[in-house]
Amino acid sequence: MFGFGKKKQEEVARADTEKVEEPENPSPEQEAALDESADKATGPTSDDTPVVFSREDGPWDISEKSTGHQYIDLGGLFIKSNPGLNLRLEADTKSQQVIAVTLQMGEGSLQVQAFAAPKSRGIWEDIRHELSESVRQQGGQVEFSDGAFGRQLITRVPAELPDGRKGFRIARFVGIDGPRWFVRGVFSGKAVLPGQDASALEEVLRNIVVNRGSKPMAPRDLLPMRVPQNIQEAAAQQQAAAHEGDSSKPSLEVPRRGPEITEIG
Template sequence: MAFWPFGKKKKEEQEPKAAQSVTETAPEEVAVATSEDTNASAVAPDPEAESSPAAAGTVIAQAPGTTKIENYDPVGGSTGPFDGDSVEIEDFDFTDFSDVTLNLGSVRIPLPKGSQVQVEMGEQGPKMVHIVTEFGRLTPVAFAAPRTGGLWEESSDDIGEGMRSEGMPMNFEEGPWGREVVGKGTNGVVRIIGVEGPRWLYRVTLAAPNGREEQLAQLGREVVARSFIYRGQDAILSGNSLPVTLPQQLAAQVQQAVEARAAQAQGQTAGASGQAPTTPNPNALSDALRQILEQSEASRKND
């Protein structure tokens, strides 16, 4: 599916279609994972693979099935990622691709149909948000960037060097927005897409098992092209990630799921010692997605 250019909705069609996309579709699932869970699924380096000459920066091949976007414009163009501070997401109709938009404050992402949201938990709380699809996992992050640009070129060099230092063969490929970093592991492929806009850098990491890397690359670019970045006017040091805000009710449900998980583990321990286990809420995760839907619908009504 080609993802460019996107046409804007007619004014009289915006409200009915927006409501339909939220209320008439099946919900995606929201899951909660610990750092150990996500690390276990990470792509391990492949010691037998070799880096291509592109790893040294001498040659950058065009990524399969892609063409370069000419004159990419996040404000006045018809292909994202868009600058959300200047472009209204409600002006576009993505219902052929997505049933619900994930609002993380600094980033809004129309979720691919059939995908799931996975909130990675660290010791201090939510650490990362992943989008899990049939082809693999996408991890979106937005950063503050200098007005003059150049952050992606610099950081992609660092990422490539880091991969090589960890023993992961890698190369650069030319994608629709420019350079993409590709790392080859024993059990899959990591591809990192970076796009710069007005004082921001949008980076999406794709992790696919072997045999599904091309499908995930295509889907990942579809997601990138429909994303909206909200940099705001606050002073943020270049290279620092933009703040991510979980909807209040979703955050509460995530916390409930984490507590249920801990209670279940405690119950298993107590059961082994003869004590009655604590029963977790079985609906905590499905309830969390319902909060996303309600949050999205409320946001549209307020707009």
């Protein structure tokens, strides 16, 4: 399903150093379960042992992977279709440009953004250090661990729950350095912790193809994204498949405004 959320572009572009973002709000029951699991965690609070991640299984650069009808073309990102996968596009309030995509499967969600990066080195190590400092300044907690994409952060930031109680927003941040690009993923809901929802969305992230383009861009600039040109056709195909009883295709709708990204802090 496609939907639109709105957010100022400059706030999203600086989110790795200023704000913690969580694309979806877990239910009170999910929040309680995540809090209980996080309380039991004993992960390190420092990043003294960086882990180098190899992209042998993706995400891919456009020069490494061919994209066909199975992929949804968002411009800077290509998302592979997957049964049960819902997509929501986040748009800049003023320019209406697409600046992020949120992918949801089951009870987990994953927000993905792609940025330009220097040719000579990756930027994830710098960004995760900046992010950890930002979280601590907000009164939150940070745990570093090794995950499917190398070094990752699990963050817990004080926030008011939907029912008014005080609690935490929990998110898992991963970063992948590619050739002149960087992809940041933010897992929320049940995808924060190991399990079926996390594994499914991690596979979605591995299958992403990044189209950096050849134009000069400053490091950390967002790669431009767009609404798929064939979205009307995709929606028509989805409706036809529904009439024929074929549920193997992902749910697609004409873009509309959806929930905004929740800022924490």
